[in-house]
Amino acid sequence: MDVTSSHKETKAVKPFALKWKQRLPYFIAYGVLGITTMPIILMYLWLLMRSFSEQMKFGFIPVSFTLENWTFLWTAVEQGGTVLPSIWLATWNSFLFAGSLTVLEVIIGVMAGYALARIEFPGRQALMKTTLILHAFPSVALLIAVFYILNFMGLFDSLWGVVLVKTAMQIPMTAWIVKGFFDDIPWDVEWAGMLDGCSRIKVWYTIVLPLVKPGIAAISIFSFLSGWSEFLLLYTFILNDQNVTLSAYLHKLMSDPNMVDYGLLCAVSLFYMLPVLLFFIFTQKSLMQVSSGGGKRV
Structure with a gap:
């Protein structure tokens, strides 16, 4: 037992x-x-x-x-005797900057990625090899050159000028990422569409693009977040308070270390993060569906 x-x-x-x-x-x-x-x-x-x-x-x-720290939502903030711009103006400018950047980057990046993946043209391989090198240059190393270009084009102290600069800096990496998704699509899909009488552009728009929706969603999300958090370019090339964004607004609150209202600073910081949190909550499903794009053909 x-x-x-x-x-x-x-x-x-x-x-x-x-x-x-x-x-x-x-x-x-x-x-x-x-x-x-x-x-x-x-x-x-x-x-x-x-x-x-x-x-x-x-x-x-x-x-x-x-709730005193949150009065900036309905009253003007005074810092060191200077009245700061409305927080809602800064919010609108931030959305305008991030949204414009996202639209331009996605449109140009998707077209460039498709060209790199599907079209043979002189210098294609050299362009692809230098794409990541172009993206590797930090923004601070190009500030002087960018200043001269924006000043020459009459876009200094303009949100649209900074949008163009930021877009140009991010397109190389965006195009490389999107190229990986296009590489995963078999050629047979496009050939079948063209044999049915569709033009190359119609095949690209109606057949190929829906197949790379996860990649487009990913670069859209990352582009928006990058634009929303941008500070250096906006701080350097935007002087007018009417063009201020939330990142520059936070810097104004900290401009004088001896007069920082930390309660107000924390409240504005939370307000600055709230759209990003909401954006992530509504887009995390798209991010979870993204598979790593491959580079089958170079």
Whole structure:
């Protein structure tokens, strides 16, 4: 009887131990992710609490709830004796800049990516090899050259001028990414459309583009986020307050270290992040559907 009961206990223990052994990698992975993301979560939590409190006791305990920090939504903000532009004007300019950048980058990038993937032309391979090099130049290294070009074209202190500059800097990488998605589409799909009497452009528009929707969605999302978070080019080439964006608006709040209202700064920072969070929530499904584009043909 003792041997039989011992055998049954051993059989019961083995599945339990095996179950925990199989789950151990998941516990380790989630533990590492939790430890690494905890500081970021705490920073955002502190930002939220500080925006609704008059001060923070010991640096992290909110004291006395208030909405005073959010009055910038309906009143003008005065900083060092200077009245800042309306937050809604800055918001509109940010949406205008990011939206225009997204439209231009997607249209030009998709056409350039298709040409690189499907059309043989002189210098094609050399252009593809230098594409990533062009994208590698940091914006700060090109500021002087960009200033002379914008000034010559009469686009200095203009949102449209900065949109063109930002678009030109991002198109190389966008075209390379989209090319990978076009490479994944078999030639037979296009040949079948042209044999049915469709022109090359009609085949591209009606047959090929719907097949690369995940890639177009991905570059659209990344283009918008890049435009929304842009600061250096806007800060350098935009002087008029009527063209200010939210990133430059935040810089104005921090321009004088001795007069920074941290409650107001935290509230404006949360307001600046809110569209990005909403945009990510509504587009994460498209991002999850994106598979890595390949480069079958060079």
